[in-house]
Amino acid sequence: MDKFIIDGGERLSGSVKLQSAKNSVLPLFAASVLTDKRVTILQTPAISDALCMAQILRELGAEVTFRGGDVVIDSSNACNHEISSALTKELRSSVFMLGSLLTRFRRALIAYPGGCDIGLRPIDLHLNALKRLGVEIEERDGYIFCKCDVMRGADISLDFPSVGATENIMLAAVKAEGKTTLSGAAKEPEIVDLQNFLNGMGAKVYGAGSDVIEIEGVKTLGGVTYRPLKDRIEAGTFLIACAVCGGEVEISGINAAPVGILLHKLRENGCKIHSKNDKIIIESNGRLKCNRRIETMPFPGFPTDLQAQMTALNATCSGGALVVENLFETRFKYVPELHKMGADIEVKGRHAFVRGVERLHGASVVAGDLRGGAALVIAALGADGVSEVIDLSHIDRGYYDFQGKLKKIGANIKRVRL
Numbered sequence: 001m002d003k004f005i006i007d008g009g010e011r012l013s014g015s016v017k018l019q020s021a022k023n024s025v026l027p028l029f030a031a032s033v034l035t036d037k038r039v040t041i042l043q044t045p046a047i048s049d050a051l052c053m054a055q056i057l058r059e060l061g062a063e064v065t066f067r068g069g070d071v072v073i074d075s076s077n078a079c080n081h082e083i084s085s086a087l088t089k090e091l092r093s094s095v096f097m098l099g100s101l102l103t104r105f106r107r108a109l110i111a112y113p114g115g116c117d118i119g120l121r122p123i124d125l126h127l128n129a130l131k132r133l134g135v136e137i138e139e140r141d142g143y144i145f146c147k148c149d150v151m152r153g154a155d156i157s158l159d160f161p162s163v164g165a166t167e168n169i170m171l172a173a174v175k176a177e178g179k180t181t182l183s184g185a186a187k188e189p190e191i192v193d194l195q196n197f198l199n200g201m202g203a204k205v206y207g208a209g210s211d212v213i214e215i216e217g218v219k220t221l222g223g224v225t226y227r228p229l230k231d232r233i234e235a236g237t238f239l240i241a242c243a244v245c246g247g248e249v250e251i252s253g254i255n256a257a258p259v260g261i262l263l264h265k266l267r268e269n270g271c272k273i274h275s276k277n278d279k280i281i282i283e284s285n286g287r288l289k290c291n292r293r294i295e296t297m298p299f300p301g302f303p304t305d306l307q308a309q310m311t312a313l314n315a316t317c318s319g320g321a322l323v324v325e326n327l328f329e330t331r332f333k334y335v336p337e338l339h340k341m342g343a344d345i346e347v348k349g350r351h352a353f354v355r356g357v358e359r360l361h362g363a364s365v366v367a368g369d370l371r372g373g374a375a376l377v378i379a380a381l382g383a384d385g386v387s388e389v390i391d392l393s394h395i396d397r398g399y400y401d402f403q404g405k406l407k408k409i410g411a412n413i414k415r416v417r418l
């Protein structure tokens, strides 16, 4: 097990190059199984979620090669439609493999992904939508058995704009007979990325980024070489780190649109932000005021994946803030670790009441989930004294070379083995 040792108080300055988006790369890996032709995904970060997804594809019989930052996937020999429970438990979001396995093999068998550190994470929306496409589903002994000899397009509505369910439907409908109209779709930028990737393979998918996505089934799908979009959550994490520490940081590879609501909130805190083409520059004097209210919503609302980081920022702003987590039941588990650093935050269910304090102080804290762990790093960077953030396995799921990128902009951080 590894830990970070962070000596807080350094201002940050310099430029950050973003990785490809974790939440885009993962569905693209799943989509690569749709064809028996070669697929290349450019600049894929070797984050552990991507390595786990690669393992899942290899278990299906595909060849997955990481080469100079790109990934080449050849699933021409893929013949297995079952994903082991160990891998499904390790990577909950592998549930969208159902769609691509059904399209490729007309069969799929995965272990029930179960809950995780941020909430129950049910998959009812996925399964109900697949049934609309004609899929027979049997849930038994913790496994989900799916089969469908002929996938038929259908009109599908989602009660909630679930990202994973939207992606699963796109993957399941792309070669179905006839047209599928999905209403109530998620509108995240990563959904648009998946549409572009599929259309690059010869699919006919339209409307991603809006509430209604139309998928016209096609007979064959070819290979594709694709550069995924950059990671807006990584961008937001570094923007918030600069707001906490003070300084001036440039984030390259992203424009304002995918992080619009975050920029609005950071300006509310008192940061100066301007963006031009694919660069965002933030300036902070490190003495900021609280956001009155942060409420997580589906895109384009405030992203739940930046909730923890913004709570850590508000912990050392003047005034008070109400943070409301509307997407996941238990996404405040990192707060007791912030208390160890002197934060004054009271959590009641999906609400966190933050009272800003002058400065946090260094402490030994444990990272219990991906974005909560990033929030603890941000808090430690701005704290007085030395902190240690223990168990980096969650952070490694979504941030590649987190400490290297932070060190490059002036943070005093090192990674050591426990």
Ligand code: EPZ
Pocket: 022, 023, 024, 026, 093, 119, 120, 121, 122, 123, 124, 125, 126, 127, 160, 161, 162, 163, 164, 165, 186, 304, 305, 326, 327, 328, 329, 370, 371, 398
């Ligand atoms: C994706 O998860 C992301 N993961 C999450 O990022 C992100 O937090 C989430 O979307 C919301 O934006 C990937 O893309 C790999 P959802 P997903 O289905 O698809 C409920 C990170 O830190 N729901 O949009 O699992 C669910 O309980 C991760 O990078 C159902 O009720 O999220 C939740 O309340 C964490 N039934 C809400 O929808 C279902 O069948 C949002 O879930 C499915 C979801």
